[in-house]
Amino acid sequence: MSQLRIFSYLPNPRIWKATIAARLNGVDLEIRGSAPKELQSWLWDFDAHPLSADERTGSQEVPGRVGFKGALHKTAAFLQAHPFATVPAAFSPHGTVGIFESNSIMRAVARLGESKAPRYLRDPYEASRIDSFLDASLVFARDSDLLAGAG
Numbered sequence: 167m168s169q170l171r172i173f174s175y176l177p178n179p180r181i182w183k184a185t186i187a188a189r190l191n192g193v194d195l196e197i198r199g200s201a202p203k204e205l206q207s208w209l210w211d212f213d214a215h216p217l218s219a220d221e222r223t224g225s226q227e228v229p230g231r232v233g234f235k236g237a238l239h240k241t242a243a244f245l246q247a248h249p250f251a252t253v254p255a256a257f258s259p260h261g262t263v264g265i266f267e268s269n270s271i272m273r274a275v276a277r278l279g280e281s282k283a284p285r286y287l288r289d290p291y292e293a294s295r296i297d298s299f300l301d302a303s304l305v306f307a308r309d310s311d312l313l314a315g316a317g
Contacts, residue, residue, distance in 0.1 A: 167259050168196035169278050172271065173214040174254035175202040175233075180268035181254050183300075184275045191279020199253070202233055210240040212247070212261030269300040 170188075174181055176199040188195045198214045199205070209217050209225055217225070217239055225239035228251060240251060247264025248255045256265040256274060265274050276286035276296075287293050 168194045169259060170194075170265075170271075170274060171196045171198065171212065171257045171259070171261070172254055173197075173210065173212075173257075174199045175205055176200060178254060181271065183268065183272040184254075184256075187272050187275040187279070191276060191285070192282040193275050193279040195275070205234065205253075206230065206236050206238060208239070210238060210251075210253075210255075211244045212257045272300065273297075 170184075170193065172181055172184065172195060174197070176197070178199070181197070185195060185197070187193070200208060200216075204216075207217050208214055209221050211225075222239060225241055226245065227237040228240050228245075230236050230238050243261070244255070244264075245251055247257065247261070248266050250266055252266065254266075254268055254271060256271040257263065258265075265271050273286070280287055286296060
């Protein structure tokens with residue numbers, strides 16, 4: 167069983183930092199997803215997968231936003247775990263805890279690997295310095311989304 171499951175459109179540069187942290191720290195990730203245009207036909211859930219005909223009626227249809235057109239099918243559990251209902255979306259191994267925002271997902275991966283490779287939490291100052299770089303990247307990501315017309 168993986169230590170963290172991530173559901174996202176693929177490829178997604180926002181999850182690369184989590185996959186890099188996983189490789190550096192020996193953390194087992196499971197990544198599920200598909201091309202952005204195909205996620206309309208997926209069930210957005212801990213157990214994300216292509217929708218069956220029965221699941222279309224059993225899930226909540228949510229209008230697509232930024233980058234997604236048409237209806238998206240999200241379970242109540244997904245919406246509870248991910249209050250902004252966006253991807254990337256990460257889950258604890260049993261799907262009970264949702265982690266959203268790519269930098270938060272990367273931090274979760276770093277913490278999961280802390281016993282094997284203590285890099286992130288050596289002391290509060292070093293951890294905060296790493297956070298500074300991560301948080302600065304949020305500004306760059308937002309600006310690039312706006313330039314690309316996704317904002």
